Amino acid sequence: MTEIEQVTVSMDGFEVNSYVVHAPEGDVIVDAGAEPEKILGAVRAPxxxxxxxxxxxxxxxxLDAVLRETNAPLYVHPDAAEGTGVGVYEPLDEGQVLDLAGETFRVLHTPGHAVGSVTFVVGRDQIVGDLIxxxxxxxxxxxxxxxxxxxxxxRKVMPLWEDGTRLYAGHGxxxxxxxxxxxxxxxxxVLP
Structure with missing residues (x-):
């Protein structure tokens, strides 16, 4: 059973959420915002x-510290890649389905707050960054x-919401x- 763990970190007194997705066959980190030791402390599996x-x-x-410690590949939308400062990455695209650690992550391209923003659909839940x-x-x-x-x-993410859908936001x-x-x-x- 997959569990999404919220890890709230502080950058210059500003709180931001990172997430560790504990999937059946390993962990996936989403948004390595600050305090890498705190994010990595939530990791339970490779x-x-x-x-x-x-x-x-x-x-x-x-991000740099987390990538160094985990040696894991980075997945980012090409429009946002430059902002990561990381040269080598796996590109994300609208509708892409990633099978990671025995869990499925569906990628929705959701710009508006930032170029290259994406939402990850995990089961019925969504990791939405700063979209919502x-x-x-x-x-x-x-x-x-x-x-x-x-x-x-x-309007792209809302029709996927079901009873009990949780939204994992970048803040709060x-x-x-x-x-x-x-x-x-x-x-x-909501449109009919």
Missing amino acids: VVAVLITHAHADHVGA LPGSVGRTDIDGASWEDLEISL PVLLASEQLENNPYLPP
């Missing part, structure tokens, strides 16, 4: 991959961001998709 939702500094600050935040969405008033793109991305607690549908004023209306 790390088979490191995934990045987007390449803003608070999500990749510990508690009662809000990722900022669109920064370089490379676009409200129009963000809305398209939200793990969210229930049903609660966000009720209480998040930034989500677009």
Whole structure:
């Protein structure tokens, strides 16, 4: 049974979430933001991959250290690759399905907050980076961001939500998709 463990780390006093996905045959790290020793301390099995939702500094600050320690391949969307500072990586693409450590990770290209942003669908749950935040969405008033793109991305992930779907966001607690549908004023209306 796969478990997604939230590891909240601090970068210059700013909290960001990294995740360790404990899959049947190993671990997968998502977003190595800061405090590599804390992220690696949550690892229970060999790390088979490191995934990045987007390449803003608070999500990749510990990436070099984590890659060095784990020797795992890095998976990132080509539009975000430059922001990682890592030259060698496995490219992610819309609709791609990764079979990692006995678990399936479906890739959705979800730009809007940042170029090259992706969401990982794991079972019925989603690791959304900064696409969705508690009662809000990722900022669109920064370089490379676009409200129009963000809305398209939200409309891509929302139809996949089921009862009990959890959203693992880049900041704040793990969210229930049903609660966000009720209480998040930034989500677009669900189209019929």
